[in-house]
Amino acid sequence: MRLVAALTRDGRPSVLRNARLSRLHHRAHHGRLIWCAGYLAPSAAAATVESMTPAVEVAPETLVAALRMPVWSILTRRADGIRRDLPPRPETTAERLAWLRSLNPEQARRAALLDHLDALRGHVTGYPALGYAVDDPMPDPALQEAEGFNPRVTVLIAVYRAACSGG
Template identity: 65%
Template sequence: MTTTTRAAPGDLVAALRLPVWKTLSARAEGLRRELPTRPDAPAERFAWLRSLTPEQARDAALLDHLDALCGHLDGKPALGYAPDDPLPEAALEAAEGFNPQLTALITRFRAARDAESADRSARAEGP
């Protein structure tokens, strides 16, 4: 007889945050290297954005998205994500598929999160 243990989502969040952050950070750095240098001044940045090809503009938007997610995982809440959400689904989606072990851990996290949510719903409905 085998027994299965269900990992708590909180434990998996702790195990996932750094590898997800590293994956997103590596993707962002790759995009940063491929794009022309982005100026800091608003007027110069506007001119820079207008100078990009459509593909570069998509990469720049993805870079901004990845930077925001990395910041969120690092404790600086990003717009559009709940400040108390330590691991937004968007971060999981952006990290998925780049590392088989990380992808498997993300799958385990989602299963544990869904099971915990189903347990809470069942308890709320009562007998």
């Protein structure tokens, strides 16, 4: 699969720059994922190639650069929200063990998610987390945790996944 993105009038990829993503839609056509401006036709068969704008390929490295800060920001907001909901977490090991034992099951689940989000935030910013490949700048669990909180980021995540799977 080859990945392409619609161009704005000045020639920049609209997926990555100030596009009205609510009006961007993807269309699978001849084995390629194509992003086109305008509203989605009721069915895939109803869209025609003539209605699509010129396209360019988007490299995964470019998408990683575009995703790094938005994904980190979403993970940070989620972690901060969890951190505010939990009792203050002590620093020493013994106090932390007592703190973990004092949590109810829901709080313990949220504390585990907080640790997971903190590890993913570090990995996305260049501090590899245990269990994730050092050469994977945007591990899928980070994308999963960031997906759905911002429509633009969700679109970029879909484009990144398609670019990575299509080689």
